[in-house]
Amino acid sequence: MEEDKETGVVQPGEKNPLLKFIPDLEGDVDLIVEDVFHLPSPHMTPSEMLQLQVIIDERVKQDNIHGVVITHGTDTLEETAYFLDLTVQATIPIVVTGAMRSSNELGADGLYNFLSAVKVASCSEAAKKGVLVVLNDEIHCATNVTKTHTSNVATFQSPQYGPIGMVTKRGVVFHHALVHHETYSVNKVSKNVVVLKAYAGMDDTLLAAIENLPVDGIVIEALGQGNLPPRTLPSLERLINKGIPVVLVSRCFNGIVQDVYSYEGGGKQLKDMGIVFTYGLNAQKARIKLLVALENTTSHESIQNMFMHD
Structure with missing residues (x-):
C-alpha cells in the first residue's frame, strides 16, 4: 500500500x-x-x-x-x-x-x-x-x-x-508451546456461513430471514458466557431442526462460552437445543472453522467434536 x-x-x-x-x-x-x-x-x-x-x-x-x-x-x-x-x-x-x-x-x-x-x-x-x-x-x-x-x-x-x-x-x-493443533483436508470452499451479533432486546427477525436464504451455517456472537435473548429461540430451533449448524462464541474479548445459565435463552438451554459451543475462538475464526468443517461433514456430533479444541 x-x-x-x-x-x-x-x-x-x-x-x-x-x-x-x-x-x-x-x-x-x-x-x-x-x-x-x-x-x-x-x-x-x-x-x-x-x-x-x-x-x-x-x-x-x-x-x-x-x-x-x-x-x-x-x-x-x-x-x-x-x-x-x-x-x-x-x-x-x-x-x-x-x-x-x-x-x-x-x-x-x-x-x-x-x-x-x-x-x-x-x-x-x-x-x-x-x-x-x-x-x-x-x-x-x-x-x-x-x-x-x-x-x-x-x-x-x-x-x-x-x-x-x-x-x-x-x-x-x-517461550510458549502450542497445546493443540490439527489440520483438515479441504478441496473446495463452497458453503455459506454467516455471522450475527447478539444484543439487548434482539428478536428473531434476522434468524427468520435466514431460514429462507441459502445459508449452510451460522455463527452467533452471544452475550457473556453464551446466552441469547429469549425471542431468538423459535427461529433458532427451526434452523437447528433443518440441520443448519449454529455455532456460539462470545462477544466478550476474553473468556469462553459455557452452558452455565439455565434461564430461558441461557447457555444450558442453548446447548440442549444442539447449538455448538466453541472454546475461545472469535466469530470470524469460528466462521472459518465451520466453513472447513462443513466440507468434511454434516454430522452435528462431528462438528461439535471439531470445535472441542480451538
Missing part, C-alpha cells in the same frame, strides 16, 4: 515495495518470490485462502523449501492465517505478516515486519507450531491472534494467551 501525499488516501501500489529490499536479508537465506495476489485484504475470500493453501503444499512437495512467508493486508490477516493453520498439511514454518503503515509513510513498519517474519520462517524451532503471525517483534499463533486496534502498529494481540515468542536482535525466542 502507498499513501498519496496530497490527499492522504491509501491505495495499492503497482508492485510489492518489499521486493526492492530483498538484498538486505541477513544470514544464509535464499528467497523465492511468488506474487500470488495483489489485493487489498477486504477483497480476500476463502477461495483465495484455499488457493494459497494449495500453492504452499504443492511447493513444499516439489521444491526444497524450509519456510514460507506470506505478506497480507491486516484487515483479514487473522482469517487467512487461521484458514491456513487448519488446512496446510506441511509442517515447515509458515509465517503471515503485514504492515499498519503504508510503505512510503513516515515510520513504515512493513519492511521490519517482513524481515522479522523471514527470521522466524528460517528458524527450525518454528516448525510444527502451526501458522504463525509475526508483527511488531511478536510471534503469535494463528488460533489466538486478532486485530485489536484500527491503526496502532501493536494492533495484533492474543487476548488471554499472549504471544508464543518474540523476535530479538540476536534471533528468535519461543
